[in-house]
Amino acid sequence: xxxxxxxxxxPYIILTVASWQFNWLTDRWIVIGMAGAAIPDLIKIEILVDxxxxxxxxxxxxxxxxxxxxxGVLLIAGAITVFFERxxxxxxxxxxxxxxxxxxxDGLRVFADGRSGxxxxxxxxxxxxxxxxxxxxxxxxxxxxxxxxxxxxSLDRWKY
Amino acid sequence: MNRKAIARIxxxxxxxxxxxSLGIHYDVQEDSYDPxxxxxxxxxxxxxxxxxxxxxxxxxxxxxxEQNTATIRIETDNGPFxxxxxxxxxxxxxxxxxxxQVYGTFQGxxxxxxxxxxxxxxxxxxxxxxxxxxxxxxxxIMILFFRYWSLNLQxxxxxxx
Numbered sequence: 001x002x003x004x005x006x007x008x009x010x011p012y013i014i015l016t017v018a019s020w021q022f023n024w025l026t027d028r029w030i031v032i033g034m035a036g037a038a039i040p041d042l043i044k045i046e047i048l049v050d051x052x053x054x055x056x057x058x059x060x061x062x063x064x065x066x067x068x069x070x071x072g073v074l075l076i077a078g079a080i081t082v083f084f085e086r087x088x089x090x091x092x093x094x095x096x097x098x099x100x101x102x103x104x105x106d107g108l109r110v111f112a113d114g115r116s117g118x119x120x121x122x123x124x125x126x127x128x129x130x131x132x133x134x135x136x137x138x139x140x141x142x143x144x145x146x147x148x149x150x151x152x153x154s155l156d157r158w159k160y
Numbered sequence: 161m162n163r164k165a166i167a168r169i170x171x172x173x174x175x176x177x178x179x180x181s182l183g184i185h186y187d188v189q190e191d192s193y194d195p196x197x198x199x200x201x202x203x204x205x206x207x208x209x210x211x212x213x214x215x216x217x218x219x220x221x222x223x224x225x226e227q228n229t230a231t232i233r234i235e236t237d238n239g240p241f242x243x244x245x246x247x248x249x250x251x252x253x254x255x256x257x258x259x260x261q262v263y264g265t266f267q268g269x270x271x272x273x274x275x276x277x278x279x280x281x282x283x284x285x286x287x288x289x290x291x292x293x294x295x296x297x298x299x300x301i302m303i304l305f306f307r308y309w310s311l312n313l314q315x316x317x318x319x320x321x
Contacts, residue, residue, distance in 0.1 A: 004297035028308035066182035112263035125193035
């Protein structure tokens with residue numbers, strides 16, 4: 001998976017550019033989209049708590065993979081949304097947009113068999129083909145996303 | 161903490177429980193849909209998978225540029241095992257400690273003839289870069305979030321500032 005900073009910059013870029021067209025799309029919504037982009041990265045919890053530990057606790061087989069799938073991000077976005085007082089539909093939509101952008105960005109990375117993982121789970125077990133554009137540890141990916149973000153940020157400030 | 165806050169916690173726990181259920185379902189069903197044998201099965205019964213296409217992730221332990229081979233450590237839920245990779249293509253710039261994906265044919269006795277090897281982390285230090293950048297991202301998103309949203313501790317609900 002791409003580094004988290006790249007993940008959150010992608011919705012920043014898309015939503016900021018979109019905000020030039022839609023006045024209601026203010027910074028507070030863009031931030032929600034950026035936060036949503038971090039949802040699939042919650043799979044990193046496996047670094048702290050191994051899946052084997054969860055299996056032992058639950059007494060059944062377990063994998064963290066669904067956290068980084070469509071089904072997982074839908075449920076987690078829902079769990080986060082309930083902690084907002086108002087405009088939950090918009091909150092949920094922006095969280096989902098950010099999370100989906102992360103899944104798509106991850107689906108473009110290098111896989112030796114030419115297929116990304118089961119990130120459409122549980123709606124499909126079909127692993128979409130990947131163009132194998134980058135590897136996670138490639139600094140150039142982050143540099144490019146940072147450069148585009150700086151340009152978009154500057155244009156946004158110049159525009160308003 | 162009022163009733164609204166308790167309701168929020170209960171609903172979110174139920175939804176996270178749903179994620180856990182997916183985690184169980186995924187692990188039970190994955191083998192039926194994954195075209196490749198599970199690494200745990202490769203470790204336990206390698207003789208059953210001879211000539212099968214495999215796709216594994218592993219940490220490079222040894223490299224031999226002359227023979228174009230490598231030894232990688234593959235993690236499984238039942239502990240790691242090592243596999244030798246033929247046609248490794250060492251010009252990919254990976255070092256010992258780096259992580260690779262290997263797609264190829266399982267030859268038995270923990271030997272894989274690679275069709276394609278792709279580098280995930282060129283070296284063990286690549287993870288440090290990922291963690292540092294991720295921590296920066298977490299700090300950035302927290303600062304930005306709390307610039308526009310504030311938490312009502314009574315209701316455990318976020319409101320626009």
